[in-house]
Amino acid sequence: GLKKKEVNVLCLGLDNSGKTTIINQLKPSNSQAQDIVPTIGFSIEKFKTSSLSFTVFDMSGQGRYRNLWEHYYKDGQAIIFVIDSGDKLRMVVAKEELDTLLNHPDIKHRRIPILFFANKMDLRDALSAVKVSQLLFLDNIKEKPWHICASDAVKGEGLQEGVDWLQEQIA
Numbered sequence: 001g002l003k004k005k006e007v008n009v010l011c012l013g014l015d016n017s018g019k020t021t022i023i024n025q026l027k028p029s030n031s032q033a034q035d036i037v038p039t040i041g042f043s044i045e046k047f048k049t050s051s052l053s054f055t056v057f058d059m060s061g062q063g064r065y066r067n068l069w070e071h072y073y074k075d076g077q078a079i080i081f082v083i084d085s086g087d088k089l090r091m092v093v094a095k096e097e098l099d100t101l102l103n104h105p106d107i108k109h110r111r112i113p114i115l116f117f118a119n120k121m122d123l124r125d126a127l128s129a130v131k132v133s134q135l136l137f138l139d140n141i142k143e144k145p146w147h148i149c150a151s152d153a154v155k156g157e158g159l160q161e162g163v164d165w166l167q168e169q170i171a
């Protein structure tokens, strides 16, 4: 058959936001992990959509590993940025990390698509995707296509909509 276009994606966001859980859900069921543990450093994962073959750099969000992120910016063709919608206390930390990312020389002047997941929407006190986008000032992102989806990575809800959008941006 036709060879799918290969795309490198960076999966970024604070620790415990649900990055690995999201990526695990997107993988074919026979290669999904049963237990998800905090990522050490980073892990490379693969999944396919109808037209694309994604290689994901699933980065650790822990403070001590966040300095690794920038080494992969050059090779990233798309970004998935995950936010824990229930973690109101650290929303400002997520915003700081996002701003640092957007101002990085390897990212700043590139028209690279960013998919945001306002994850953990199942939590009783979760903020809506609209509220998360306001707190992160996403409307200020003018030079890059971006999109935000509410998701529940444990149940796998909201993920497909996001990946469909990402595929449209790249295909």
Ligand code: GTP
Pocket (backbone or CB within 6 Å): 013, 014, 015, 016, 017, 018, 019, 020, 021, 022, 036, 037, 038, 039, 040, 059, 060, 061, 062, 082, 119, 120, 121, 122, 123, 151, 152, 153, 154, 155
């Ligand atoms: P690091 O690798 O440390 O950066 O964390 P991570 O962003 O990869 O988070 P991970 O996927 O390991 O998930 C952290 C915890 O949140 C796990 O206990 C998950 O089961 C849980 N979790 C992930 N997504 C959701 C969600 O949508 N809802 C709820 N309630 N829990 C979630």
Ligand code: MG
Pocket (backbone or CB within 6 Å): 019, 020, 021, 037, 038, 039, 058, 059, 060, 061
């Ligand atoms: Mg992880």
